[in-house]
Amino acid sequence: MRLLDGLTKGIRLAMAGTNNPWGGKNDDDGDKPRADKPNGPRNPWLPPSGGNSGNQGRRGPNIEDIFKNRGPEGPRRTGGPGGPGFRMPQRPNGKSWFPLAIIALVVIVLLATSIHLIGPQQQGVVKTFGSYTRSLDSGINFTAPFPIETVDVEDVQGVRAIRIPGNNQQVKLILTGDQNLVDLSYIVRWNITDLANFKFRLTTPEDTVAEVAEAAMRAAVAETNLDETFSGQGRAAIEQNVRERMQRTLDSYNAGIRVLGVEIEKADPPSEVVDAFRDVQVAEQNADAARNQAQGYAQQVLAQAQGEAEAFDKVYEEYRLAPEVTRQRLYYETMERVLSKTDKTIVEAPGVTPYLPLPEIQRRAQQATPAAPAPTTGGN
Numbered sequence: 001m002r003l004l005d006g007l008t009k010g011i012r013l014a015m016a017g018t019n020n021p022w023g024g025k026n027d028d029d030g031d032k033p034r035a036d037k038p039n040g041p042r043n044p045w046l047p048p049s050g051g052n053s054g055n056q057g058r059r060g061p062n063i064e065d066i067f068k069n070r071g072p073e074g075p076r077r078t079g080g081p082g083g084p085g086f087r088m089p090q091r092p093n094g095k096s097w098f099p100l101a102i103i104a105l106v107v108i109v110l111l112a113t114s115i116h117l118i119g120p121q122q123q124g125v126v127k128t129f130g131s132y133t134r135s136l137d138s139g140i141n142f143t144a145p146f147p148i149e150t151v152d153v154e155d156v157q158g159v160r161a162i163r164i165p166g167n168n169q170q171v172k173l174i175l176t177g178d179q180n181l182v183d184l185s186y187i188v189r190w191n192i193t194d195l196a197n198f199k200f201r202l203t204t205p206e207d208t209v210a211e212v213a214e215a216a217m218r219a220a221v222a223e224t225n226l227d228e229t230f231s232g233q234g235r236a237a238i239e240q241n242v243r244e245r246m247q248r249t250l251d252s253y254n255a256g257i258r259v260l261g262v263e264i265e266k267a268d269p270p271s272e273v274v275d276a277f278r279d280v281q282v283a284e285q286n287a288d289a290a291r292n293q294a295q296g297y298a299q300q301v302l303a304q305a306q307g308e309a310e311a312f313d314k315v316y317e318e319y320r321l322a323p324e325v326t327r328q329r330l331y332y333e334t335m336e337r338v339l340s341k342t343d344k345t346i347v348e349a350p351g352v353t354p355y356l357p358l359p360e361i362q363r364r365a366q367q368a369t370p371a372a373p374a375p376t377t378g379g380n
Contacts, residue, residue: 113146194256
């Protein structure tokens with residue numbers, strides 16, 4: 001025990017002159033720090049030591065000091081080692097321009113959404129909080145600013161076109177009145193007559209026009225034969241029928257649409273039977289050609305017969321006036337017509353050979369006579 005007490009006393013004497021981590025020196029007994037002696041390492045939780053002893057002592061961190069140079073984005077950056085960051089220029093009275101800039105931006109937005117320039121072929125519809133209130137004609141128009149009133153502008157005089165089917169590679173087969181199928185493609189041209197009805201009566205106006213056109217085309221083709229769909233007059237009748245049907249249907253919807261016309265671009269048989277159909281068409285064309293030729297020949301023979309009948313009637317009138325003279329004249333004309341087409345041998349003097357083939361001799365003489373040479377012209 002004496003040895004342990006001696007070691008403890010020696011350690012205390014050795015530590016009597018050392019620095020205390022609490023900011024002072026240990027007293028003689030080495031148990032408590034002495035705050036009146038500032039030598040030794042400083043406590044990190046205490047303010048810097050100075051001449052004012054009232055600043056000494058431990059205190060907690062101040063939250064204002066922590067967030068003094070810190071914003072929502074992190075620590076504030078300065079413009080450099082010795083200068084502040086970017087600041088907006090100030091007015092002469094020292095106030096900021098930021099409020100005035102916000103007010104000017106709001107005024108510009110209000111004016112831009114309140115003034116509307118509508119073209120000569122356009123119309124606009126005004127919606128107040130999403131509900132239709134009125135229509136706007138061409139020119140400069142004024143409305144309440146957004147979002148109180150909004151304006152939708154559309155071209156009402158321009159011609160719009162819908163191609164059915166939309167892709168040229170697609171096939172649109174329609175059943176005809178004689179139970180045949182035909183591949184049709186056509187164009188529907190239309191425009192807007194009432195913009196309010198066009199915007200608010202129909203959910204998808206373009207799709208509605210296409211569906212109405214397809215229904216009208218199927219109904220019109222079902223009333224015609226296959227041959228009529230291929231002919232020019234048949235197509236014209238179908239186009240007119242489809243336009244009238246479409247207009248009646250769209251008027252019943254109050255769609256605000258006028259159908260300007262329907263044009264059939266293609267009317268072909270289905271691709272699976274196109275070869276057989278072409279063979280049938282060629283046979284029909286040949287039959288029509290033979291029929292037309294026979295009708296032409298019949299008309300020619302009939303006209304000739306009618307002419308001969310009229311000539312006979314005239315001869316009969318002459319015969320009634322002078323029967324003997326007319327009979328003699330008919331005999332001469334008949335003999336002339338018959339003998340002009342036959343070879344003749346005339347023997348008048350006695351002692352001459354009864355038959356002399358004069359026509360044969362003449363033909364042989366003509367064949368033996370060489371053809372006359374063509375004249376030649378020479379030039380130097």
